[in-house]
Amino acid sequence: MKRGCVLVSKLLEVAKLAGVSKATVSRVINNSDAVSPQAKQKVLEAMETLKFQSHNLKRAPESSSMLGVVLPFGKHIWSHSFGIDILAGAEEKAFDHDYMILIGNSNGGRETALTANMTSRGVEGLIVQSAERGQAEHLRYVQSLGVPLVLVDQKVEGLQSHLVRGDNFSGAVTLMTHLFEHGHTRIGLVSPNKHFTYKERMKGYRFALLDRGIWMPESYEALGGDESLAAQLNRMLMQNEPPTALFVASTGMLREIIDVLGEHNLRVPEHISIVTFDEHYSIVPEGYQEFFTSINQSGKLMGSMAVELLFQQLRNPAMEPQEIVLPGRFTERRSVRRL
Template structure:
C-alpha cells in the first residue's frame, strides 16, 4: 500500500481527496481536510512525500462526440481544453471518450472502473435509452454535468449557452437593418436548436411580424434534403430578404443554393448564424458570417468547476449555468433591399 493509500484509508476519504489537500486545492470541504491532516500527523507523513506518489491525481471522465475527424477549431476541442485546464489546476486528469456510435454506456462504465469521480457529457438529446443510462449513473452516485444539451426528464447539473436570447439578438439585428421577411433554416431535433427556433419566433412575435410557414425550413441531420427545399423557399413570391441559419454545419449547403440562384450576400440576402468560429469553411467564407459565438472552453472549465462544487457539497441542488454568447457583426449582413 502506498503512503497515499495509507492516508486515504485512515482518513476515510479517496486518494484524490488526499491529493487535493496536499496541493492546497480549495475543492475540499473543511471536514475532509481536517481528517486528512490528522491522518498525516498520525502516520508522520509530510506533504512532499505524498506528492511524489505516482498516482496522486484524481480523474474526471469527459464523453463527447468527435465524429470521424477531430478538427483543431471545433467546439469539442475547446470544451476539452477548458475542462483540462481547470482540472489540471486542481491536480486532476481528464479521461476522454468518443461517444460516436452510441458508446456512452461502455465508455462511462470503463471510466468509473478507472476511478473517475465525475462525468462531463456532451450528448445529443432524444437518443433511445439515453434517459435510462443517465438515471443508472445517478443511481450509482456518479456526479454528472451535461454540457450544451439538456435531456428531458433528467435532473442534473448543466452548463449551456443562451440559445434563446442569442437567437433573439440575431433576429433583432436583422430588424435593425430593415429586414422583416426573415426565414429560418435549422435542425429541429436537439434542445439547442429548439431553443434557437423559439428565440426566432419570439423575436418575430415581439415585433408583430408574421411570415409565411414556408419561411421555416427544418431538416433532419445537418443537410439532408435542404437544398431542394431551400430553393423552393427562395424562388417563390416575396422570398426572404434574410436567413437565420441556426447551425454552422448548414451554411455551406445554404451558400451553394444562393450561388446557384445568383443571390448575392449581403446585397440581396443577409445571413446570420450561431458559432461561426467553429465552422469548417473554405477560405472565401472565413470571417464572413454575422454570428453569436459560444465558448466551448468556458463551458468546459465551468463544467469541471461544477463537479468540484458538487464534491465539496454533495447535497448541492442541481445547477443550470447559462452562459451568454458573443455577438459579432460581419460581412454577411446588410440593409434590406430598397433601403
C-alpha cells in the same frame, strides 16, 4: 478477486447507498477535512447499514484524480471545433487542481458504453455533451453510483442534472433584432429540428417575430427531416416573395446553404443576408472566413465551468442541480446588408 478490487467494490457500495461519490467515502474513512458534515453522516450511516468497518477500507485509494469527458467529436476531429474547446477548458481547470482527463469520443452511439467504462475505472466525475436524444438511463445510472455529473451544451429531457450551456434563446433574439434594425422583415429559418440547443434558438427566432407582430409562413422554414435541406431551401427561394435574410441555427449548414444560393445566383449579402451562431467554429467555403454576423459561444469557458461544478459536487454531494447559462458574444461582420 484482488484486495484492491474488493476495496473499490466496497467503496462503490457505500457511495451508492449514501448518495455520494466514491472519493467522498474514501475521504471520510481517511478522516479528511474536505467533506461536509452532512456527507460524512450519510457515509457513516451507509457503512453501518452495510456493516463495513472503516479500518477494513483504509487502504483504499482516496482519489483517482481522474475526470471523464464524453463528447461527440464525429468521424474527424479538427483542431478548431466546439468540442475541442470544451475539452481544452476542462483540461486546464482540471490541471490547476492536479487532476487528469480521460477522453471519450461518443460518435457512433458509444455514449452509454463510455460512461459505463469510465465509472468502472473510478473517474471522480463525468462531463457529457449528450448526443442520445430522449435517452437518459445511462446518465441516471451514473448518478445512482454517486459519481458527479455535469452536462454541457445539451439539456437531456427528463434528467435532473447540473448543466452548463449557452444562452441560445437570447442569442437568437439578438440576431433577429440586428436583422430588424437593418430593415429585414422577411426572414427564413434554417435549422436542425432536434436537440435542445437548436430548439432554443428556434424559440428565440419565433419569439422575436411575435414580439414585432410579424408572421412568417411555414414555407419560410427549412428544418431538415425526410426532405433534403437543398430541396427545402430551393422551395423557399422560389416563392413570389422570398426571404431577404436567413436565420441559420447551425453553422454546419452554411456550406450547403452557400452552394444552394449559388445555384440561384444569389450572393451574401448583396442579395440575401445571413446571421448564425458560432461562426468561428464553422468550416465555410473559401472566401467566407470571418464573414458571418453571429453569436459566438466559448467552448473553453463551458468546459472550465463544468469542471468547477464537478469540484463543487465533490465538496458537497447534496447540492441541488445548478444550471449555468453563459451569454454569447455578438460579432457583427459582413453578412448583413441594410435594406
